[in-house]
Amino acid sequence: MNTLRRPADGRPSAPDPAPGSTDTARHRASPGARVADREVVLGVRGIRTRFAGPQGTVTAVHDVGFDLRRGERLGVVGESGSGKSALARSLMRLIDPPGRVTGGTVTLDGTALHELSERQWRAVRGRDIAMVFQDPMTGFDPLRTIGQQIVEAIRLHQDVTPRQARSLAVDLLGDVEIPDARRRADDHPHQFSGGMRQRAMIAMALANGPRVLIADEPTTALDVTTQASILKLLCRLSDERGTAIIMITHDLGVVAELCDTVQVMYAGRIVERGPAAEVLTRPRHRYTAALLDSVVRRDRLRSGALPMIPGSPPDLAALPAGCPFAPRCATGHDEADCLGGTPESRGVPTGLGDVTVACHLPVDHTAPTGKEPS
Structure with missing residues (x-):
């Protein structure tokens, strides 16, 4: 079981890694510096994936874009229905009808994958x-x-x-x-x-x-000891081969164990992205902070009181106006900005590398408690 530790100031620290880990500190120490100077192997811009259904068309992946560098280990996290697996299958062109990728570009080492025929894709899929x-x-x-x-x-x-x-x-x-x-x-x-x-x-x-390996929840059905051994294996193979990994997971402990970079998705959008050591300890987006707060913590194991994010993930066929997370957000549920317009991503420089966050009222870690000044 992955648990969350809290230092004296009350801010969340990274979730505990899987049992048996001996290498986590090295991966968390300075992930931005570890990959920042490497060449980009996968460039994703504006990917949009839609599914047609009886209630209308829903957008499962909404204008997602990012770069993946050689040997980088990227964790894509979020609740069920956030668009993680749809993104993975979109990158592999494995979306089955009634779904389809309706926009965006994917470039692998200079090759425009979005322009390939299915026959050309069969030569790429499994090889590159x-x-x-x-x-x-x-x-x-x-x-x-x-x-x-x-x-x-x-x-x-x-x-x-x-x-x-x-x-x-x-x-x-x-x-x-x-x-x-x-x-x-x-x-x-x-x-x-x-x-x-x-x-x-x-x-x-x-x-x-392959230069890029996408792993879609590869440890979900495994016991914690086996999970730890699989994560160690992926780390070793990535280091030895220089393979970039996209890890799709709902488990923040897996991200803390394996990943250099974390990308948080909600309602098909990237709401926060940055070095794992930064995002997991100083989340800016309210959803990321709520995810971290909902991880089981040692100080609550005996009491049985488990924190939860209120409400349910939004219906993609009827998204609320404004920020999709606003109805569940303790801060933004009654704020005019949050209810009135979809937040744009903005960059936040940190000592470990830039963090991008799409939030009208991001957590301010310059304040003593990680909250906005009153």
């Missing part, structure tokens, strides 16, 4: 950009062995013989720390535990050396 899904059973064919499926992924993008591909598949299973990889390559997906199946899925996603 790959995805690890929440449930690995849906990503594997239950009738074929794990080895056969990784071999197929390799031969789809590499000019190698079946024997060479088999050798590469066994090596990949060893790289993701599956014991007795040569023998396990001949096992079927149902013969693997949940954690080992997820490792095999990561091996298949990395088979062709």
